[in-house]
Structures are given as C-alpha cells and as structure tokens.
Amino acid sequence: MNGAIIAICLTLLPVLIAAENPCCSMPCQNMGVCMREGDSYSCDCTRTGYYGQNCDIPEFWTSIKVALKPSKKTTHHLLTNYKWLWNIVNRIPFLSKFIMRAVYKIRSATVDSPPMYHTGHDYTSWDTYADRSYYTRALPPVPPGCPTPMGTAGRKELPSPQYIAETFLARRRFIPDKRRTNVLFNFMAQHFTHQFFKTDFKKGAGRTWGDHGVDLSHIYGETVERQHQLRSFTDGKLKFQRVEGEVYPPSLADAPVHMIYPPYVPEGKRFAIGHEFFGLLPGLFVYSTVWLREHNRVCDVMKELHPDWDDERLFQTARLILTGETINIIINEYVQHLSGYNFDLFWDPELLFSDQFQYQNRIFVEFNHLYHWHPLMPDQFHINGSTYGMKDYLFNTDLVFKHGFGTTVDAMSRQIAGQIGPKNIGPVNLKVAVETIKHERNLRMQGLNQYRKRFGIPPYKTFLELTGGDAEMADQLEEAYGDVDAVELYVGLMVEQPAPGSVTSETIIEMGGPFSVKGLLSNPLCSPQWWKPSTFGGEAGFRMVKTATLKDLFCRNTAGPCGLVSFAVPEDVQPTGLPEEQDASSQGKGASQNDADLVPVNGVLSSQDKHLHKEEKTSQDGSQDPETSSKVTANEKPVAKNEKLPKNGVAQKKEFQNGSPKNGRASKNDVPKNEPAPKNGLPTAFPKNGAAPRTYVNRTSCKQCDRIEL
C-alpha cells in the first residue's frame, strides 16, 4: 500500500514540479520580466518605474506621475467631446503642435523599439532583433505547461474556436457602423494594412513575408524582381493598360508576376499588382488603380521639373512621394475618422526631432490580430443601383469597368460599412476568425486583460463590463472562459462595444494607437535625415507629400467629374447598404429610421471641412499648385485630373452626374436587391449556390492561398 502511494507520488512528482512554474500566475506587474528560479521566481523591474517582489511598488516619481496622469478614458472623453474647445485649439498652432507631439510621444512610448519579444522565442534572443521573418509581440507568451491556457486563470480547456466564433462573432444581421464609416474606408484599411500584415502561413502564424512597415510594397511589390516586372522602365512609370480610355493595372501577360486568381478568371482579366492577392476584391483593385495612376502622374511632374533624371530616379522619387502621401492621408483622414477626436490630427515629423524616438519599426502579431476588422465588410455591395452579393464581388473586377471607376468610388463612399463589434462577421470571413483564434492559442498569447494592463488601461473586472452590459453574452462568455482574465485577446477585442464616439473599442484604440503612431512616425521619411525637400525631388515633391488628401488622390486621377470621396457617409447623404427593414422603413418617413440609428457624431463632416481648410491654405485653386498645374498642361494623357474641389458633400453630389442617385437618398428602386445579380462576364465555373465561394479563400483547399490574409 505504502509502496503504491510512493509510486504514485513519484509518478506525479515531475508533473507537480512542471506545473509549478510560478510565472504562470503572471506575478510581475508593470512590464517586469518574470524569471523562474526553481520553485520561486524573480521579477526584473529594471526601468519599469516600480520595485518590490512583483514590481508593484511605485518609485517616488512614478507615484507622482500616476497621480497626475489622467486615465485613458478621461483623455478619450476630452478628445471626443467639447467641440467648441477643440475648434479653438485647432486654430492655435503652438497649442495644436504641443498636443500633437504629446500624442506622438505618449502613443509611441508604449511600443518596445527595438522589440523585446518575437514569436520565435518566449524570451529576448538575438533573433528577436535580427530575424525579421517573425512578427514581434508586445507580451511574451503564457509560459509553457501552465495549469490553464491563460496561465492560472479560467478553464483548463476552452471551447473550440468554431464554437467561439459562431457564438460571439458570427453575423446574424448586418449591423451598420454608427459613425457612418463606409466601404471606401473599409477597403483603405484592407489595402493599406496588407503592405505589412503578410503572414507567411507556410512557416506559421507567427511568421511574416513583409518588411514591417509602410513601404508601399503593396503597390511596388515585396521584392525588387516583382517591382521590375511592374515597371515600364520609361520615365519612372509603372506599366499600365487602358480600358475605355482610363488607366488600369497591366495584364498579367504584360507583367508576369505571381498573382492569386481562381482558375475561372480568364487570362485577359488577370491584373498584375504589387500585392499578389489584390485581384481578390474590386475594392482593392480600385485602390491599386488609383495609386498606380498617382505614381505615373507624379512621374510626369518630376520629369518636367528634372528633365535630366533617368527612369530609375523618377521611379524612386515618385515612390518616396507616394509613401509620404500615404502617411499624410492615413494620419489626417483615416486615423482622424477612426479616432473620432475633435482635435485635428496632423502629420509633422519635426515634432519628434528633439526626442528620443526610434526610426525603426516592427509589426507586432497583436497589431495584426487587433486589425482583423472583418465586421466592417458588408455582405452585399451597392453600385449605382445594382447590388452584388459577396459571391458576385469576389475576383470580379469587371464591375469596376461596367460601372466606371468614378462611379465605383462614389458608390463605395455612399455604402455604410459594418460596425466593429460582436456578432458582425459575415459568413465569408468567419473562417478567418476561427483561424485567428487557433493562431492565438498556438502562439500562447496572453489574454485581453493582460494586454489592457500592458497598454495602461484597467483590466475588466466582470464579463458584464466587458460586453458593455449585454447580460446574455456575458453569461455565455463566462461559461466559455470561467474567468474574465481568461478571455482571449482577439475574442475580447471583438466582443467589446465601440468606445463612445469611435469606430473601435477602447482596447483596440489603446493598443492600436501606439502601434499605428509608431509605425507611421518611425518611417525613415520622418527622420531628420530624410525629411527635407531634396528627398522628394525638391520643394514641389515635398509639397505634394505635405498636402495630399484622399479627395485629391481620387479626383486628380479620375476621368470626368469626381463623385463623393470620403471615409464616412456624410450626414446629408443617405447611406446605402443599411439592413433591409431599416431601408424599407425609411421609405415612408421623411427622416429615415437609420438617421436615428446612425448617431450624427462629430468628425464625419469635419474631416471634409479639414481638407477644405487645408486646401484653402495650400492651394485654394488647384491651378495655383505649380506641380499639379504643370502636370495638367504638360501631360497630354488624360490620366490625371485636377478638379476644383467642391465645398461640401452636397455640392459634390450635385456636381456628380455619372449615374448616381439624384437626391442623395437611396430608394428601393435605386437598389434593386431582388434582381438577379447582373450578368457581368462571370464564367459558369463560378459557384452558383448562395454560399460564399470558400473554395477560393479557404487556405486548406486553395493551393495558392498560403499567403492570402483576408
């Protein structure tokens, strides 16, 4: 009997020892590093501002700082309210710069640079710095062999990713974004972020084939070989083809690069683009097209200014100008819309020149996961009265040609996107959500609450707090996870409600803000060495970078009058894409139901106002802008067009005559949902059933899709 007990004990002993890694309970606070020391542990509190066994006792100056610092919630409240105050602040340059600099500094200080952890090791190693094929991470993984997947909190076994995704994330009914975020924003997000979110699934969920930043590799290709295939080697320009007089990406026959297309897409309809999966969706094709046109337009301007420059220099300088334009648009308009701040964000690299700031960037796996904004994606697309289900949209660039480029952009600006929140991921993308949960488990990523602490926000105390008051979902989450500290990062981010006034939740803002600011401002363009006119071919190029707007980008590169171009549906424009019953109910009423549902929040139109304000300052009339006016007169090709910019959304709508609804409100007749999808050249090989064509986006069955990241 005794022998049996001893035998059992001996059998259990290594298990007990193995299970007793004291770092499993995440004892070290405030970013202290936990090191196991036999049965005990120590926390390395160096430079955390705290001391004590668990780095939880603040040093003197830390306690002062903590006492004085407003909470993230307070700051967010301040920034998204008191519009009258911000209207004043926005007009006082020194105040405005002071605040902008503070935002840059506070946001970027949260990101380790150089990174401390990557997905290849649980601890800091040389490869963390040197091996760029790994995503970096903001928190090390849960130690191996802990009692529960989240360390010590929560259930020993979590429900299947499929169950989690279907219960908490799957769309029952399209929920439109309350801040009127539109499809043009949705595709900007997808197009922009896929230059650096490039998971190398063949190697693993923690690996990347990208280069960790805003490098415009989605336009120019990840490798020099691909870039060379895409270039014409004449006047710096990219290859293109004309379709009905307008410039589009070249055919694959003209620029033989690797692109992912399903077999049914005919050769002539396969396009060569910087990123191999940007043939997937017409929205991505639209952005690829407009940046191609912009590149070639900039080359024309540079060629006129520098007749002695060769193709290579024209190309390289245009690339730098487009990189700058991208950053400017992203900060001024895209992040501005996302944040919902009444403070006007702007891009001024000089604000950081006197500070300790690292001009190097890495993409964090957490940044990738938090950017899985698939709820934005609608299930149907509305263009000029036609409605396309997802199955008719995928790989179907024909509809851009059918409706025309300008009309497509206008339609994207009018269609509302989905709200980033629970139960709003459409059927096509749910598989991605399932995979993301699997990846997080595979990478042993810490839970939502650990990340909240890491990024300076208090962890949720209850499930009800996490769901923003949704008791049913709170109960389901509790059943699934057992402890609010055990809720997985991605799941937590998706079930949170958007923060007041914002497009995304508090955690997405507080985690994404730092990654985003750091990524944009650490671009070499922003360094004191590079940020000067000569980098951009002189003052004219520098001005293009500093004055770029989304509207200019599209309107200068669209033949014919320019339609609505915006990241949100303006308040006086009736959005398309609202759920049918809302849409139907709006028929009988003067003020539509959706107007009540969509909060007329700050910033939707102010973003337009801001551009106009800036344009007035820099080039009230397009023809005063020397580089663009020279372009208009010098370039015989009608590719680029410098329109006088309409003063507001209404004017835009009135001026735009290319088949858009006349009164700004979509009617049942305008959006013929019940009509069969138009015959637009799709071959019969395309799946006929209503299910999303997973064949082409399912990684397990698509041989070419190892690199697809939706």
Next chain:
Amino acid sequence: MNGAIIAICLTLLPVLIAAENPCCSMPCQNMGVCMREGDSYSCDCTRTGYYGQNCDIPEFWTSIKVALKPSKKTTHHLLTNYKWLWNIVNRIPFLSKFIMRAVYKIRSATVDSPPMYHTGHDYTSWDTYADRSYYTRALPPVPPGCPTPMGTAGRKELPSPQYIAETFLARRRFIPDKRRTNVLFNFMAQHFTHQFFKTDFKKGAGRTWGDHGVDLSHIYGETVERQHQLRSFTDGKLKFQRVEGEVYPPSLADAPVHMIYPPYVPEGKRFAIGHEFFGLLPGLFVYSTVWLREHNRVCDVMKELHPDWDDERLFQTARLILTGETINIIINEYVQHLSGYNFDLFWDPELLFSDQFQYQNRIFVEFNHLYHWHPLMPDQFHINGSTYGMKDYLFNTDLVFKHGFGTTVDAMSRQIAGQIGPKNIGPVNLKVAVETIKHERNLRMQGLNQYRKRFGIPPYKTFLELTGGDAEMADQLEEAYGDVDAVELYVGLMVEQPAPGSVTSETIIEMGGPFSVKGLLSNPLCSPQWWKPSTFGGEAGFRMVKTATLKDLFCRNTAGPCGLVSFAVPEDVQPTGLPEEQDASSQGKGASQNDADLVPVNGVLSSQDKHLHKEEKTSQDGSQDPETSSKVTANEKPVAKNEKLPKNGVAQKKEFQNGSPKNGRASKNDVPKNEPAPKNGLPTAFPKNGAAPRTYVNRTSCKQCDRIEL
C-alpha cells in the same frame, strides 16, 4: 567652313551640356544636398545649421557652436596627453561619465541613422533604407559624367591601381607599429570586423552578405541553418572536438557547413566555424576557438543557474552574453589601445538613455575601406622560437596544435604588428589594396578631402601636409593626382602617418571613431529595453557582460597556466617580429635599438592596469565571482579555467612556463629564421616557391573565394 564649325559645335553641344553638371564641383558645403537644376544647382541646407546658395553661411547658433568647439586636433591632443590630469578624471565617476557620454554622443552624431545613401543609388531612395544587401555610404558618389574622377579636381585620368598600390602602399621593409600593437590585436581586428565586413563580391563591391552589426555571426553563422549545423543541441553548447585534451571547433565531417579550404587541406584538418573563411589563418582559428570555449563555458554556468532551461534558451542566452562580452572588450581594451587616449574608455549604455540615439546600425562602405588595415599583418610569424613565413601560415592550423593553444596566444601577444601607414602592405595583401582602389573608382567614391570635411576635419591643403612631411612621396602623389583634393579615400588613408600617440592616422580616427561608436552602442543589447539582467539570464550573466576582459576570455579558456594576453607588447617585454637588422643590432646592446624606435607611449601598460583595477573592483579574486566559481567547481570538463590574474606583464611572463623565452627578449637563437620551415603536416601540393600562395587568396582564380575578404 561655317557649316563645318556649326557641325563641330552641334557635335560638341551635348558633350558640353553633359559636362556641365554643376554638382560636379561639390558646391554644397556642410552636408547640404546638391540638386542639379538644368545648368544651375540648388543646395538643400535643411538642418545643416547653414544657409545660403552653398550652405556656407552659418546660422547664429551654428557660429556660436563653431567658435566654441575645440578642433579635433586639440581634442585629440588633450586626450592623448596630460596623463596626470586623466589619472584624476578617471577616478571621478561623474566626470568620467560626463566625458564618456560626450564621446558617445559626438561620435555617433556624425553617422546618418537611418542612412541617407547606399551603394545602389546616387540619391536617397526607399532601398537605401530597406535593401540591406547594400552597404550604406556617408557621402553620395561623385555625379556621373564629371570632368574628372573626383568631380572637377585633379587629373582626368588616374594612374592604374596597380601603380598606386606598388608606389605608395607596398611594403619594402617591415615597419613595426610604434605603439607596440601586436599580432593578437591584428587578429582580433580581423576576426571581429569580419562579422560585419562581408562584401558580396559576386553581386558587386557595394554589396554585403552580412547583417550590419555586432551580431557574432562569425561565431554562430550568418544563417539559422549554419547555426544549427554548428550547435550540439545539448545544454545550449556548440559542437566541438577534443585535440590533446583541449576543445577546438568541430571537424567539417561533424558539422557540414560551407568552409573555404584549398584542396590540399585534408578532411580531418578542416574545421567548421561560424565564418566560412576563418580556416584561412591560425590567428583567426585561435579566436574562433576561444569564443567557442567561452560559449560552452557560459552555457555551463547558465545551466547550473537555470536547470529548467532547455537547450535553445541556454544557447540564445549564451549568445547574448558573448555579444555583450565582445562589446565590452572592444570598447575597454581594443578601442582604448587604438585611440591611445589617457582617458579610460568604458561601456555604459545607460549614458545614452536620455538622448536621441538610434538603436539601429548599418555598415558603411567607407568604414569597410578605412578598416583595410593590412599593414598590421607581418610577413612572418614567430611562435616559441619557430618562424613561419606567410606561405607556411596560411590554412595551417597544425601549428596551433604543435605549439599548443596557450603558447600560440602568448606568441601572438609578443609579436609586434606592422604600422598602419604608407609602404607597409606585405606581398600577400597587396592585391587586396589594388582591388580596393578599383572598388572605390567603381563606386565613384569622393576623395579623402571631401571625407575629411564630412567628418569635421580641415581638408589637406598640400600633398606635403598629407604625407606628414615626406617630400618624395608628396611629389609622387602630386604627379599621380595633380590636386590634393583628388587623392582617393583609401589611398589617402594609407599614406597618412599615424596621429601622435595613436595607432592610426587622424582621418581614420575621425571617420572610424563615429562608425565604431555608433556600431557598438546601437546594438540592441544597449537599448533601454534590453539592458537589464533578465536579458542575460539574470544578475550573473549581466555581470559576465559588464566585467569581461581579454585576459579572462583567454585565461578562463586555456588549459594550464596562462601566458601573456594583451593587445600590445608590454614595455618590459622584448617584442618579436622586429626587422632583422633592428633585431640583430639589439643583440650587442643592453638597451635594444628597437626600444628607442618603439615609443614608450601611454596606454600600453595602462590598459593592463585598467583591467586589474576593474577586476579588483568587481572580482578581486576570481573565486568571488559566483558564476565563474560555480563553473569551476561544477564543470567536470577542464575546458574553462578561471585563473588568478597576474598583476602585471612581468608576473605573467614569469608564471608562464610553457616554452616561452625565459628572459622576455627574443634572441637570434630563439627565432631561427634561417631554418627551413618546420615540417608541420603540409602536403606536397602546397606551393614550394617563396611567393605567397596567391592561388588561394586570389579572387580571380579561386572559385570558392567570391566571399573572401582578407
């Protein structure tokens, strides 16, 4: 007639226009960027501190700064003299830290980070930042199509590289270094720098297959694949083999990696080392061996402290510790010796934490060229009474086994190296000099004087000033270049005399200092994120990093008593390797001729003193050092040895009984130059004639040698 004139004019016109690139005359001063504008130019003076057409008018604060700043010459004079003053400064921590921080800041501020130029483009391009396969450069190239190779200065055609090398660089008679720099230093330089000087000759002289910094890839391999071949995957250790009881790198059969060996080296004598050409010279083999032993020793220490760690974590942590040890030894001892400063240099990353400093590094092509210190290399090697000509030394690791590891290190410490200066490159390396000149011309590198201005030192006004008073060489240089502004960088660096008190010339110090400080301090180890105990496996590892010395490195890893270990031959030790007539003349005299020739400068012994001082502070007795003492008791293998350190060079010499000369002075008998080279296992395929075996180092005839960089 008129028609003929017009025809001639028309023919010449494009030539005239092409020749008139106004940037050829390098009009922009103070790092302003020259941009051609038709027949004219503009200078981008942004953030140069200057303005005006040529960025030559100082802004107010610049003129104040310039007026107050001492010249580089004055600073150098101060640092290399007034030993009494520095003895005081060195003992006052706050003063000493203040100066060290100033050195870090001033030196690193001169290096563009991120870089502005690389060898792929004449201007800033995205690839300058993103394509790490290019070396970066501190100055853009001379514009293409200029009247002369250097722009507008000097002759239209320069003499052949062969002529230049033979006239100004070829060794007539070995010139020993006056600061008693020895062969152990020489091979440290070669071993250390080849982890980041890795020209990819297949792609071109401006390309690199390295990763731009101190990454210990020369120990662990450039790729993960190579690293894995070199690892034992047990307890973190590297593979090794025992030869006569001592640990050496494994055989190629055991670790099949690509190594460059000539066909005559038998399989059993081919070793697997991190860098593929480190089988070339026994000096490199010695360093490869000692770092391998150190790695495995550190693994033993870590294993005892962290019994729960797996092989991977032990390996990765040991690698970080060795990286730290390397940086510490390089700053504390190697750079200290090079500089000749009486100020004690030290490594303290924390001094930069409050400053704008970039933790990223790139290798500049100019850094590579200025580090071509082939004059250091003697033509013969003296080990324990035997003399080996270069032909018996190349690829001959046998002599390390024959004489024993400790004896070889002792001999390297006793043999004087060549002076870095004109006419001192031995016949084996002259071809490298010829190639370097070709590469500079190929890369259109600007001349010595432009680089002097770039790095804040006044350009030479005359050839006589450049040669330090050597009228004959000045005349020859004038004949070759026509204008002192046309002297090529590498040639200029090599014909300068060493600066007073230093091993290298003023320009090498003022250019190399910034590249070196920046490269060492920008290592991620030095970042606030990484510089903490947990990065190095806890306090014990952190202490190893902070207290590493060259002497410890060798003595802890040498079986038996430790000989002389130093970067310079101590003043009370008679150097070996002096020219024969000096050596002969020293026979008849009490005080040898070479003692008069070798200036007893500051720093040679003070470097030893410094170590002792530091050792006294940190571990007066080796056994007080917990991680090393635990090693000694815990590790049953006699690989690592922690010796009580002898207090000075004399004591070292006395304690060392392993066959070294008994009285510290080499005699003709001790160094049997006239004996045939000892039969040490070289097969008969080895070339018999006295010429250097160029077959194996000549890139044009050696198929494997594309990556060899001597």
